[in-house]
Amino acid sequence: MNQLLDNLCIVMVETSHPGNIGSAARAMKTMGINDLRLSSPRKPYSQETWALASGANAIVEQAKIVPDLPAAIADCQYVIGASARSERTLQWPQMDSRECGICVAERLPLQKVALVFGRERTGLTNEELEHCNALVHIPMAFDYMSLNIAMAIQVLSYECATAVRLATPAEAATTDPDEVLASAEAMEGFYTHLEQSMIDARFLDPENPRLLMRRMRRLFGRAEVTVSEMNILRGMLAAFAGRKFHRRSSTD
Numbered sequence: 001m002n003q004l005l006d007n008l009c010i011v012m013v014e015t016s017h018p019g020n021i022g023s024a025a026r027a028m029k030t031m032g033i034n035d036l037r038l039s040s041p042r043k044p045y046s047q048e049t050w051a052l053a054s055g056a057n058a059i060v061e062q063a064k065i066v067p068d069l070p071a072a073i074a075d076c077q078y079v080i081g082a083s084a085r086s087e088r089t090l091q092w093p094q095m096d097s098r099e100c101g102i103c104v105a106e107r108l109p110l111q112k113v114a115l116v117f118g119r120e121r122t123g124l125t126n127e128e129l130e131h132c133n134a135l136v137h138i139p140m141a142f143d144y145m146s147l148n149i150a151m152a153i154q155v156l157s158y159e160c161a162t163a164v165r166l167a168t169p170a171e172a173a174t175t176d177p178d179e180v181l182a183s184a185e186a187m188e189g190f191y192t193h194l195e196q197s198m199i200d201a202r203f204l205d206p207e208n209p210r211l212l213m214r215r216m217r218r219l220f221g222r223a224e225v226t227v228s229e230m231n232i233l234r235g236m237l238a239a240f241a242g243r244k245f246h247r248r249s250s251t252d
């Protein structure tokens, strides 16, 4: 789970249906987001809340209930309001869901960020929108429709979690030395081996090599070969020639 997502909270303003709170909690949990804040929910939790939370009960139990939006976002440095309409006439910074994920991923290491969702029937008021630094709209096939609030929370949670994951450097994601990319030196050793193997097999005519090796370099360069994959390729070439290839590690 990415710890950065602990800096992201979801705010639901005056939610009418207690079931939506359960669905929202489930959507958040699937994406690794845990901080739910409820600004004046209209009804107490019901059986539906717990049924729809389905395993995300802890998020509902720990949800902070506050009287209004300013109280919900008091400790946040950046606030994004989710709007069912693309507010083309409003002079306010706007983004789509993908841009929102990237924006959140850039901020989370330094700031606490809130995503604010409006009432099921009427959304957010203009006054509430003014509390937001920016607005986000999930593009839809029909502008006159809106998403169910928990589904909107799912989409934006997914975009944020994905952008955070992509922003985490790939080296940090793997500690297995066999799964890092093969070095340029190892690639050169492979190309020499491959070229010789193709000459030995009379597939490549050294008198008339044409663009074969350049194409091979393009192909394997695109493949981003790892150390373990390189060992397979070298082992395979050696085996075709009836020899044995001695496995290398990334530290050789």
Ligand code: SAH
Pocket: 081, 082, 083, 084, 085, 116, 117, 118, 119, 120, 121, 122, 123, 124, 136, 137, 138, 139, 140, 146, 147, 148, 149, 152
């Ligand atoms: N009739 C209301 C719809 C509210 S839907 C209106 O026009 O505002 C409830 C909440 O879900 C919205 O306030 C918004 O926060 C979120 N939501 C629904 N569809 C969305 C979309 N396409 N993009 C962003 N948020 C959306």
